[in-house]
Amino acid sequence: MKILDDEKDLLLDHEYDGIKELDNHMPVWWLWLFYFTIAFSVGYMMYYYVFDGPDQHELYEMEMAAAEEKYNLGEQPGPTESTDFTWAFLDDQERIEEGKELFIGTGNLCFTCHGNLGEGMVGPNLTDEYWIHGCSPQEVAQSIITGFPDKGMVAYGSGAALSNEKVQSLISYIASLQGTDPPNAKATDESRAQPCTIQ
Numbered sequence: 573m574k575i576l577d578d579e580k581d582l583l584l585d586h587e588y589d590g591i592k593e594l595d596n597h598m599p600v601w602w603l604w605l606f607y608f609t610i611a612f613s614v615g616y617m618m619y620y621y622v623f624d625g626p627d628q629h630e631l632y633e634m635e636m637a638a639a640e641e642k643y644n645l646g647e648q649p650g651p652t653e654s655t656d657f658t659w660a661f662l663d664d665q666e667r668i669e670e671g672k673e674l675f676i677g678t679g680n681l682c683f684t685c686h687g688n689l690g691e692g693m694v695g696p697n698l699t700d701e702y703w704i705h706g707c708s709p710q711e712v713a714q715s716i717i718t719g720f721p722d723k724g725m726v727a728y729g730s731g732a733a734l735s736n737e738k739v740q741s742l743i744s745y746i747a748s749l750q751g752t753d754p755p756n757a758k759a760t761d762e763s764r765a766q767p768c769t770i771q
């Protein structure tokens with residue numbers, strides 16, 4: 573095999589099956605990659621072994637804690653808590669608007685069972701003057717906070733806990749629906765619902 577002149581100097585002293593090896597330099601990109609891995613390993617070692625960076629288990633705990641915070645999973649306001657709060661139907665337009673957002677939002681799903689306008693579907697009509705579980709601010713809040721799991725309504729509609737303030741907005745919106753007489757209103761369940769006027 574013919575070898576280029578300068579390659580002769582590079583030729584290493586061995587040959588296998590007619591394959592000869594040249595003592596070329598490493599490609600520059602390859603060398604940089606190699607240096608980079610060395611530098612990376614130093615950083616890695618410092619972070620995890622010297623400065624005690626979080627391991628997988630700690631990262632898991634941290635992510636779970638962040639999710640708990642984000643989705644409000646920690647302290648669920650239990651049913652009894654509704655008594656430690658002054659419930660009222662507010663006239664404040666902003667709070668009513670906030671309640672509406674919650675009602676028709678995908679977080680708590682009220683509209684899926686009570687209808688977009690509170691006219692009732694699977695769940696009872698919330699716009700008429702008949703209530704199964706009472707219509708005082710306290711009672712309506714309680715209905716939302718505990719739900720009626722045996723009838724299909726879990727706590728807070730979807731199980732996603734709301735602060736008392738948000739429930740306050742929600743009941744204020746529901747109160748504002750009284751007497752709106754929306755189309756396709758669900759008939760009152762005479763056997764269980766009682767006349768009750770929201771004040």
Ligand code: HEC
Pocket residue numbers: 675680681682683684685686694695696698702703704705706712715716720723724725726728729730742765
């Ligand atoms: C999966 C369906 C479903 C969802 C979602 C749902 N509800 Fe209900 N809700 C019901 C059913 C069914 C009842 C009736 C329980 C009964 O028959 O005792 C009810 C009852 C109520 C009552 C009591 C009504 C009365 O006559 O006393 C209120 C208030 C209420 N829901 C509000 C809400 C709000 C606010 C949301 C959203 C946070 C919501 N619901 C989400 C199905 C649902």
